[in-house]
Amino acid sequence: MGNILIKNVFLNGGETDIYIENGKIVKIGDCSGMTADEIIVAKGMGAVPGFVNMHTHAAMTLMRGVEEDLPLGAWLRRIWQVEANVNEETVYWGTKLACIEMIKSGTTTFNDHYWKPSAAVQAVKESGIRSWSSYVCMDHGDSGRAEADKRGMEQAFNDSASWGDKSSFVAGCHSTYEVSKDMLLWCRDFAKERGLKLHIHLCETAAEVEHCRSVHGMSPVRYLDSLGMLGPWLIAAHTLWLDVEDIKLLGENHVNVVHNINSNLKIASGYRFMYDELVAAGANVTLGTDGCASSNNLDMLEAMKTAAMVQKAWRGNPKAMPLNELLDIATVNGAKALGLDAGRIECGMEADLSLVNMRSSVFIPNINFLSNLVYSAHSDAIDTVICGGRIVMRGRRIEGEDRILEAAAEAGRRLLEKSGIKINNVI
DSSP states (O other): OOEEEEEEETTTEEEEEEETTTTTTEEOOTTTTOOOOEEETTTTTEEEEEEEEEEOOGGGGGGGGSSOSSSHHHHHHHHHHHTTTOHHHHHHHHHHHHOOOOHHTEEEEEEOSOOOOOHHHHHHHHHHHHHEEEEEEETTTHHHHHHHHHHHHHHHHHHHSSSSSTEEEEHHHHHHHTHHHHHHHHHHHHHHHHOEEEEEEESSSSHHHHHHHHSSSOOOHHHHHHHTSSOOOOEEEEOSSOHHHHHHHHHHTEEEEEEEEHHHHHTTTOOOOOOOHHHHHTTTEEEEEOOTTTTTTHHHHHHHHHHHHHHHHHTTTSSSOOOOHHHHTTTTHHHHHTTTSSSOOOOOOOEEEEEEEOOSSSSSSOHHHHHHHIIIIGGGGEEEEEEETTEEBBTTTTHHHHHHHHHHHHHHHHHHHHHOOOOOOOO
C-alpha cells in the first residue's frame, strides 16, 4: 500500500495538506518537502469523511423498481417471490453494482443485511471499500427452515475467516415477526459467544408493533429486552415506532439504531423518527439507505438531506438535526457502531475520505462548506474516494466500471426473467 499526499485541500475552513501512510491519516498540515507514491493536488476540493451506510441490502440493486406504490407487507411478499431465485451470481453482481453506486456517492463502509455473504464480500474486496456482511436468519416459525438457517449462519461465519481485513461478519435476524423466539435466542447466543454484532429490523411499521403486542403482549423493543438481546452489539434498523419506555430501553442499553428516512417515507411506514429523544436516552444514532428495492438508491448524501429536513418539518423546529450532528450520524457514529476507527479526518484514523469538487455554482459563496454539500450539492460533486489509503475512485471514474454495469444488467435480466418480470435493458 503506497503513501498518498493530498495537497491544498479545503478542510476545517482553510487549505491544508493530508498525508496518508499505511492506510492511516498520519499528518494534517503543511507537508512541504514530503514525498509520496501518489500526490493529489486538491486545489478547489474539500475533504469529507467517508460515509458509513449502516443498513442496506446491497444485492437488491438488481431489484430496483420491481414493485412500487405498495405498503411494506405487500411489497415484502412480492420481493420474497423474486428472492426465491437469488443465487451467488445475483449477489455478486448486485453487490458489484451497489459498490459503484456507493463509491460514487462517497460511501466507504456499509453494513449489509442479506444472504450469501461470501459472494458479496468478493465483490466488495474487488471494489476496495469496506463491508460488514451478514447471513440473515428468517425461519418464519418453521423448524426445518430454522435448522437450515443455523447451518447457513455457521458456514458463513466459518467462511469469514478468509475474507480479509476490509470485511467482517455480522449475525443477522430479519425481525421479531419473521423469526421465532427460539431462533432469536439462538442468534443472540451465536453472536455473543463469538463477539459479533447482531443486525435486525425493529419497529419499522405500526403494524409490526401491534402484531408483537398481540402475540407477545409487549412492544418489539420490550420483547427483545426480555430475551436479553439489547446491548451495544445490537444494530437495530428503522426504530421508527417507539414509545417512551422503548426509547429508554434502547438508550440504557446503548443500542445502535439506524434511521432509514427515504425507505420509510417511500413505503409510508412513517416519518417521526425520535432523533432527539434517542440521543438524549443514550442510543447511538446512525444513518442508512435501506436497499434499492425500497429506497431505490444508495445515496447517503440524499439520505442526510432528507433526514434533516423531515426532522425540522415534523418538529416545527429549524434547529432540529443540525449540520454537525447530521455529519456525525452519517460517518463517525456508524464507525463507532462497527468498532471502526474512522468517520473523522484526524491523525491516527483510517484514511477513509472523499474529495468534493467545489468548482461548481452550488459551492458559491463558500460561507459554509457542509451546508453547501448537504443542502445544495448532489452526489456527483464527489470526485475522488479513498478507503483505507487506497484510491477507489478518481475523477469520478472507477476501474472496470463499464464492464460491471453490463454484467450487472445481464445478471439482473436473468433474475427478473425467472421471476416473471419483463425489463428493458439499455446497457
